Amino acid sequence: MKTYKMSNVSPDMSFLEMMDVLNSKIISEGKEDPVAFDHDCREGICGMCSMFINGQAHGPDRLVTTCQLHMRKFKDGDTIVVEPFRANAFPVIKDLVVDRSAFDRIQQAGGFISINTSGNTQDANSIPIEKDDADKSFDAATCIGCGACVASCKNASAMLFVSAKVSQYALLPQGKVESKQRVLNMVKQMDDEGFGNCTNTGACEVECPKGISLKNVARMNSEYLSSTLKP
Amino acid sequence: MFKLFNSSLVKKYAMAISGLFLILFLFQHFTINLTSVFSEKVFNSISHFMGNNPIVQFILQPILIFGVVFHFVMGMVLDYQNRKSRSVKYYYVKGSSNSSWMSRNMILSGIVVLLFMFLHFYDFWIPEMNYKYVEVNPLDPDRYYFEMTHKFESPIRVSLYSFSFLFLGLHLLHGFNSSFQSVGVNNKYILSIRGLTKLFAIGVPLGFVFIALFHFTNSI
Incomplete structure (x- = not known):
């Protein structure tokens, strides 16, 4: 300190x-690194x-x-x-710089939608999406992956981040196709990275700079449960 | 099966479901105890039924004991894992700014409830097992009310019980609706669930304190 x-x-x-x-002051004094x-x-x-x-x-x-x-x-x-x-x-x-590439690896494990890029890709605007779902998906997509949820959680849990990414896709028709594998893979990667378990303290939601809701965590819990039970 | 428990979400479901099961048991226990305030006869007959029915004794009771042990062991394991996930602690954390005391101290309130359960087992369950299965005494359907009220003659025991119920209430204040969130319920019913949480977490422990005080004052 x-x-x-x-x-x-x-x-x-x-x-x-x-x-x-x-x-600037530290550099001008020339005694130590900034x-x-x-x-x-x-x-x-x-x-x-x-x-x-x-x-x-x-x-x-x-x-x-x-x-x-x-x-x-x-x-x-x-x-x-x-x-x-x-x-x-x-x-x-x-000093104050941390490596948050664990979040990148969680994204790589399933935070995407696979599309056909052969030239026959359907225009996303032509797919009808219920306004409520579109809004919820957009709200989840505003997560900037800053890691404040992990930093604030007494258990260093990343569930708010992962749930926002899961919800963002799970609510859209394009994302439903891979929803089962997505949630299983992303949660597995989250666990492999060594984040703690969520105990629903809600600190993550309060400290999130983008106001990501705990409802996303409940949605992920429900998605994971149904994906685990599905044959 | 054990591999399944490597998943943080499966552990979360397990905690939530075992917690909800214990909440159901607690409500059942509370309603039975409450009858002791109104009728000695009713309390005796329900206690006799619970104490001698083979389904309750040899199926439900082992399930309950498993549920209690599982909830506590899983809670301890999760707490240990959670502490390990941040090996370098913060110099300064302002936890009260973003979360409730109850949510941050579930392990503390849980340990107090666990210690209380040891006392409760020592007071009631062990003597009951001893009476029925070790000494093999004859059936006496009228003994339960006296045995219970006799325990609450001690002001120290009543104080210890009341103190424990305070922590039970704090544990429930977070645990009840948190269980629903854990199994994926955070929808239009969440406000009702939060209301029910407050009602249950305050009402039931207060009710238990009332029952203990009622029998204590009757004994004076």
Whole structure:
């Protein structure tokens, strides 16, 4: 644990801008390496900025990623505790940077729809989809895979992420064809990666920057049950 | 079969189904105990039936004991695995900001309930097994009410029971509706299930406390 003292932090700065200022200061002093942290889009889409701030994934604000968190959320003189997302399945690479490729492997295990690309592919817009299902699927698809669910869960469970990916496809006609194998494969990969078990605390739903609902977890549970029981 | 239990979701179903089974048993136990407040005769006759019916004794009772042991063992295994999934702990976690105390401490409330069950077995189940199967005493359909009320003459026992029921209530407050979520039910009925959870998790343990206090005050 290392403590840095910051001054002249504008309340309008984003948290990452504050980190940039900190790193500029460290670099100009030339005594040590800057603090490594992940970032990319800085507009709440990429899900790279994985920081556990004052005991919460992405900090004290709701429905935002760390890059959308502003310094006005803290008081002058506060000590802010910043940690990397911690889970065995997310090994720390350096400082605040973690390896979340476990999520990529879960996606590769079934988070896709196989289509015929021979030129006879049916136009997706020509397939009727009930509005309610389309909305639910879209809501699930807004998951950016940031890992806040894993970081917040006391068991380091990835069920919210996996359930969002399962639901996203299971609700659409194109995804139903492979739904049985998808859920079985993705859950198996999740277990192989060493994530913990879900105990329905609901912390993941609260801390998710995209508001992914626990209803997706129930949907995945039901999908998995029916897929396991199906001959 | 054991390979099936490698799946985190199968373990989740197993916890949920065994929990719902125990909830059903708890409700049945509560309604039987409640009769002791209104009628000694009714309580004695139900207890005699439960204690001597071969289906209850040799089929349902072993299933119940298996259910209890399974739920606790599985809970412990899951807790151990969950702790292992984050070997480096956070320096600072603000758990109260995103989840209830009950949901984060199911293992603690579960252990208190488990300890209570040892006491409960020591108080009632072991003497009952001893009476029927070791000493092989003659049938006495009128002994149950006295045996039960006699136990609640002790203020220490009543306090221990009441303390345990508090933790049972906390365990149920999360466990009841969580079981439904685990088996995939989170639909239009979820609000009713949450309401039923509160009613059951507060009402049943409070009812048990009331029964214990009722017999204690009657004994003074």
